[in-house]
Amino acid sequence: xxxxxxIWLNGDxxxxxxxxxxxxxxxxxYGTGVFxxxxxxxxxxxxxxxxxxxxxxxxxxxxxxxxxxxxxxxDELHAxxxxxxxxxxxxxxxxRPIAFYGAGELAVLPRGNPxxxxxxxxxxxxxxxxxxxxxxxxxxxxxxxxxxxxxxPHAAKATGVYxxxxxxxxxxxxxxxxxxxxxxxxxxxxxxxxxxxFVVKGGVIRTPDLSASILPGxxxxxxxxxxxxxxxxxxxxxxxxxxxxxxxxxxxxxxxAEVTPLRSVDDHELGVGPVTREVQEAYLDTVRGRxxxxxGWLAPVEPASALLG
Ligand code: PMP
Numbered sequence: 001x002x003x004x005x006x007i008w009l010n011g012d013x014x015x016x017x018x019x020x021x022x023x024x025x026x027x028x029x030y031g032t033g034v035f036x037x038x039x040x041x042x043x044x045x046x047x048x049x050x051x052x053x054x055x056x057x058x059x060x061x062x063x064x065x066x067x068x069x070x071x072x073x074x075d076e077l078h079a080x081x082x083x084x085x086x087x088x089x090x091x092x093x094x095x096r097p098i099a100f101y102g103a104g105e106l107a108v109l110p111r112g113n114p115x116x117x118x119x120x121x122x123x124x125x126x127x128x129x130x131x132x133x134x135x136x137x138x139x140x141x142x143x144x145x146x147x148x149x150x151x152x153p154h155a156a157k158a159t160g161v162y163x164x165x166x167x168x169x170x171x172x173x174x175x176x177x178x179x180x181x182x183x184x185x186x187x188x189x190x191x192x193x194x195x196x197x198f199v200v201k202g203g204v205i206r207t208p209d210l211s212a213s214i215l216p217g218x219x220x221x222x223x224x225x226x227x228x229x230x231x232x233x234x235x236x237x238x239x240x241x242x243x244x245x246x247x248x249x250x251x252x253x254x255x256x257a258e259v260t261p262l263r264s265v266d267d268h269e270l271g272v273g274p275v276t277r278e279v280q281e282a283y284l285d286t287v288r289g290r291x292x293x294x295x296g297w298l299a300p301v302e303p304a305s306a307l308l309g
Contacts, residue, residue: 001122004088008080008119010071013087019118026101026113031160033100034062037194037255038081040121040301042091043289048298049085049095050287051218052078055255058157058216059097065156070099071115078299084119085301094124094256100159127194127256128178133280136263136272137178139192139252141241142168146182146190146213154213165193179252181244181265184213189239195254196220199239199247200275206243209236219253219283225294226282232275241266249273251280259283 007019027033036059040049056074063070072080081095097119104113126133144167147154152161168180172193181197182190189197190213198207205227208214227234244250250262250270259280261272285291289298 004122006087008084022103024103026110033159035098038095040085040093041287047301052299054218062156065153093121095121128260136261138264139179139181139262140172140177142180142182144168145185169193188212192252195252195257198251199243200249201247205232205234223253249276251276
């Protein structure tokens, strides 16, 4: 991670090196945090944060699902994210808001612990690599199952859940693959360690529905919208692993991964096909303001000088 100048912490901009957390922070011990991953892109009219409000509303929903009360409103966090990017003068970056139970009591129940809220941003290139985005990545179906809906509410982007993702991607990379695909306990496809999965067959695009222990993905929603706009039929439906092996194309989506083709799953070779390319291009055009988007999808970053003046 490349250090930048400032981090937003509990309402103030602090120096990167000063944004530290006490060893007694509840979230460090029990994974009691909720967070977001957001991207800011360069557009013709300056940097703009993609679907910022949607991400922050999901953060609020995540907190609600784990019964955490956020100390700032969506409007306040919206302004804070834009202020932070402006302060760091970054044309493109990744933003990571995180709310977590801080230091206080260390019982499992965070009774009276403060909810700390920080936002970091830093330049972060393609998550699965430039080559991955162009030529496709190799994925394997993990032996680790996705946390079930009655274990942890999967609509919450909660820090503790990522141990599940970490084990899966660790297993995949140890076995020479780039990314993992996790199944639900009943064998349906859930998602990647940090991405959603889309399968293309006979010109129809399919992706697991929200009951498959997945996050309500912002990129997933964007891609469904764009694919329909491009004239594709898109179905949200249960999928199984052989749907991956028999697909014409498979791709993954995520704020970090954007639209990344899969060139194989469990060594079943897949082509990096025209549908994935078309959706990928539409996505990259949308986030950089080159393609008309619904109102509110691009939140412009005012230069720091304008904020001061
Ligand atoms: N699945 C998981 C497990 C994730 O962590 C992410 C990243 N937030 C995604 C899917 C993709 O979601 P989004 O498009 O909202 O970034």
